[in-house]
Amino acid sequence: MKRSSWTKSLAMCCMALLLSTYTQAQEHVNGQLWMDTDGQHINAHGGNIIQYNNTYYWYGENRPYSGGSTETGISVYSSADLKTWKNEGVALATSQEAGHDIERGCIMERPKVLYNPKTKKFVMLFHLELKGRGYEAARVAFAVSDSPTGPFQFLRSQRIHANQWPFDMDERAIKAAQQTDASQWKEWWNDAWRKEVNKGMYLWRDMKGGQMSRDMTVYVDDDGKAYHITSSQENLTLLVSELTDDYLNFTGKYNMVAPGGQNEAPCIFKHNGTYWLICSGCTGWSPNEARMFSAKSIWGPWKQHPSPFVGTATGYQNMPANKTFGAQGTYIYQMNGKPIFMADIWNPRHLSQSLHLWLPIEFDANDVPVIRWADKW
Ligand code: DGJ
Numbered sequence: 001m002k003r004s005s006w007t008k009s010l011a012m013c014c015m016a017l018l019l020s021t022y023t024q025a026q027e028h029v030n031g032q033l034w035m036d037t038d039g040q041h042i043n044a045h046g047g048n049i050i051q052y053n054n055t056y057y058w059y060g061e062n063r064p065y066s067g068g069s070t071e072t073g074i075s076v077y078s079s080a081d082l083k084t085w086k087n088e089g090v091a092l093a094t095s096q097e098a099g100h101d102i103e104r105g106c107i108m109e110r111p112k113v114l115y116n117p118k119t120k121k122f123v124m125l126f127h128l129e130l131k132g133r134g135y136e137a138a139r140v141a142f143a144v145s146d147s148p149t150g151p152f153q154f155l156r157s158q159r160i161h162a163n164q165w166p167f168d169m170d171e172r173a174i175k176a177a178q179q180t181d182a183s184q185w186k187e188w189w190n191d192a193w194r195k196e197v198n199k200g201m202y203l204w205r206d207m208k209g210g211q212m213s214r215d216m217t218v219y220v221d222d223d224g225k226a227y228h229i230t231s232s233q234e235n236l237t238l239l240v241s242e243l244t245d246d247y248l249n250f251t252g253k254y255n256m257v258a259p260g261g262q263n264e265a266p267c268i269f270k271h272n273g274t275y276w277l278i279c280s281g282c283t284g285w286s287p288n289e290a291r292m293f294s295a296k297s298i299w300g301p302w303k304q305h306p307s308p309f310v311g312t313a314t315g316y317q318n319m320p321a322n323k324t325f326g327a328q329g330t331y332i333y334q335m336n337g338k339p340i341f342m343a344d345i346w347n348p349r350h351l352s353q354s355l356h357l358w359l360p361i362e363f364d365a366n367d368v369p370v371i372r373w374a375d376k377w
Helices: 003-025 171-178 191-199 201-205 321-326
Strands: 045-052 055-062 073-079 086-093 107-116 121-129 139-145 153-158 216-220 226-232 237-243 250-257 264-271 274-280 291-295 303-305 328-335 338-345 355-360 369-372
Touching (some): 045 338, 055 107, 073 107, 086 107, 107 216, 171 191, 171 201, 191 201, 216 264, 226 264, 264 328, 321 338, 321 355, 355 369
Parallel strands (some): 045 107
Antiparallel strands (some): 045 055, 055 073, 073 086, 107 121, 139 153, 226 237, 264 274, 274 291, 328 338
16 A cells, blocks of 8 residues: 555544544443543432533432442532533532431432522432431432532421321311321231322321422422422322422422322423323332323323333343333433433442433324433434
8 A cells, every 4th residue: 555545544544433432422322331521430320400501510429339328429510512521529518527417328319409590599409318227217308509510508308298288188088097007007018008008198107207208309390380209108109399489498288199109210391281200110229110190280180101111222231111221210301302311220239330321202193202212312
């Protein structure tokens, strides 16, 4: 080969290599580690994304390589294009103070950040478990910041709706719940127990101390009203609660969704006037079949549909649709008006290495959501 054509070929090879690297950075490749601009896997799990001043911010659980408790806190990454992410550090740090609600070693899960245009504050809500108490505290926590990258200031953690009944529960239903007694049910999952659960047995049990709040999400409606949606009553029943205008508290208005249905990992979005709620079942870190509900009002009634997932994850351990492709949802982000299902493929042995799975939500001829596997998009 002549020297000039050899140089030309080399230049073309370099160009092709550069182009392919560029293409990779421009795509969402599922089933792999996702690197930030420092070449580290993005350690932001169970979180959400917001856009503020032409920049996207991705918040999530900063998980250690070993162990299930929170050492560092909540991470935040920034991006101009939702593809290249820069680590902005720790948005909310654990406390070094013994006995503090977010003492290092607690469990902080599923953080969600909202920007409040009225107060100009960034508000973070997350699921908190107190240090050394496993998952029994079942609290929601609030933190606030003037800047999207923090530092967020921890405000408080709490059970929810102490001494408050769901707004749509009538007197007869309240009386029936008051006649239940959770302490006498040593055996679960039989028909008699289920009947009591449906009457509101755990709602009544926790009436005084407040309702449990574990897996959670938030949603801001078109009118600016914000809602908290959480897995309550021993993860059996979801609660939808209205937040105050500053997003820092509950108004007290709430109701139940799918009582006794065992839904976790709630994710919600609105499409052509219909609210769609996509959840998982409760199997710890293991994947299970997603559930989907729709309603014309955030207060229901909610109708259950089959799981929206179809096909098999060709690129990721051949995980089928009935295992949500090996993942569990965390948030539905409207990317330029197109809903994207964001999920975690948990790695319980090394939680920091859990993978991210993002898939566009499509709609069938009846405008019902469909989520297909894509190696990349
Ligand atoms: C399932 C939840 O969705 C996760 O956020 C986490 O709490 C695990 N359970 C813990 O087993």
